[in-house]
Amino acid sequence: DSGVTQTPKHLITATGQRVTLRCSPRSGDLSVYWYQQSLDQGLQFLIQYYNGEERAKGNILERFSAQQFPDLHSELNLSSLELGDSALYFCASSVGPQGALEAFFGQGTRLTVV
Amino acid sequence: QQQVKQSPQSLIVQKGGISIINCAYENTAFDYFPWYQQFPGKGPALLIAIRPDVSEKKEGRFTISFNKSAKQFSLHIMDSQPGDSATYFCAGGSYQLTFGKGTKLSVIP
Numbered sequence: 001d002s003g004v005t006q007t008p009k010h011l012i013t014a015t016g017q018r019v020t021l022r023c024s025p026r027s028g029d030l031s032v033y034w035y036q037q038s039l040d041q042g043l044q045f046l047i048q049y050y051n052g053e054e055r056a057k058g059n060i061l062e063r064f065s066a067q068q069f070p071d072l073h074s075e076l077n078l079s080s081l082e083l084g085d086s087a088l089y090f091c092a093s094s095v096g097p098q099g100a101l102e103a104f105f106g107q108g109t110r111l112t113v114v
Numbered sequence: 115q116q117q118v119k120q121s122p123q124s125l126i127v128q129k130g131g132i133s134i135i136n137c138a139y140e141n142t143a144f145d146y147f148p149w150y151q152q153f154p155g156k157g158p159a160l161l162i163a164i165r166p167d168v169s170e171k172k173e174g175r176f177t178i179s180f181n182k183s184a185k186q187f188s189l190h191i192m193d194s195q196p197g198d199s200a201t202y203f204c205a206g207g208s209y210q211l212t213f214g215k216g217t218k219l220s221v222i223p
Contacts, residue, residue, distance in 0.1 A: 002157065033210060043158070043203060043213040056210050090157055102148075103211065105157035 003027065004106035006091050012112045018079040021109045025072055025093030031055070032074040033103060034066055037088040049074055050096075081113045117141050118206050120214025127221050133191040135217045137204035140185065144206035149178065149189050152201045152216075161202070162189070194221045 003026035013019055025032050034046040036059075045058035049068035060066075063081075068074040078085060088110050092103040119138045127133045139147075148163035164171045164178045164187065171178045177190040191198055201218050205211040 002159065004157075035213075042215040043205075045210050045212065048210050058210065092157075102160060102163065104160065105150075107155075107157045 002104040002106060004091060004093050004104050006089075006106035006109050008109060009107065010110050010112075012114060013081060015081055015083060015113055017081050017113075018077065019081065019111065021076040021078070021089055021091075021111075023074045023076070023091030023093075023106060025074070025091075026104055029093035029095055029104075030072065031094045031096060031103075032068055032072070033092040033094070034060075034074070034076050035090040035092065035105075037090060037108070038086075043090070046076070078111070083113050086111055086113045117212045118204060118214045120204050120217060122217060123215070124218045125220070127194045127219065129194065129196060129221055129223050131194050131221075133189075133194045133198065133219055133221070135189045135202055135204070135219070136186065137188065137206075137214050138184075138186045139206040139212075141206065141208075141212070142185070143208050144212075145208050146211075147178070147180065147187050147204065147206050148211070149176075150203045150205065150213075152203065158203055191219075194219075196221045196223060 005024040007022045030051045033048045036044045046060040048056040066076045088108045090108045092105045094103040117140045149161045150158035151161045152158040175192045180187040201216045204214040
């Protein structure tokens with residue numbers, strides 16, 4: 001158990017809908033990262049938050065957004081969902097914003113868009 | 115643009131053999147190179163990591179070899195066991211990680 005908790009584990013929704021994925025980082029970790037894992041693209045970095053502030057952005061679509069709350073949990077919001085958004089979404093956490101890249105991953109949320 | 119290239123895509127090794135997975139990176143700003151192990155239905159788990167100021171790091175049966183001039187690094191799994199069967203990802207980064215596409219390792223008895 002990595003100490004990173006993601007909910008829900010599975011999510012099935014229809015095209016055009018909006019969903020929210022939740023992540024609780026390991027105790028003491030201030031950084032949260034979101035990754036998308038699909039069969040053909042591997043693990044793609046979406047976005048990083050550090051202590052409530054956006055720190056870095058990767059290949060995140062404009063339809064997607066995230067935030068980190070004062071209690072350090074994070075939410076990834078996916079809207080206007082398309083079939084191609086079906087993937088595993090992972091959250092990872094680490095202690096610091098840079099350098100300390102020892103990131104621990106949660107179990108992921110499997111999103112299926114039908 | 116893929117910044118970390120991983121090979122092979124899949125690997126079959128006999129029990130007790132050596133598994134070798136290779137990665138090459140492009141971004142010379144990367145200063146941290148971890149390997150992750152992922153079992154089906156689970157999240158990636160940090161296995162071993164290296165920084166570019168050392169050429170080799172060993173933890174148990176797992177060794178990372180690092181060649182800074184060639185911008186390449188590799189994972190060696192000695193005495194491979196069926197329980198090592200998983201997908202392995204290399205990564206590189208300085209602020210956040212860029213992952214290779216993964217290698218599916220199967221260790222057969």
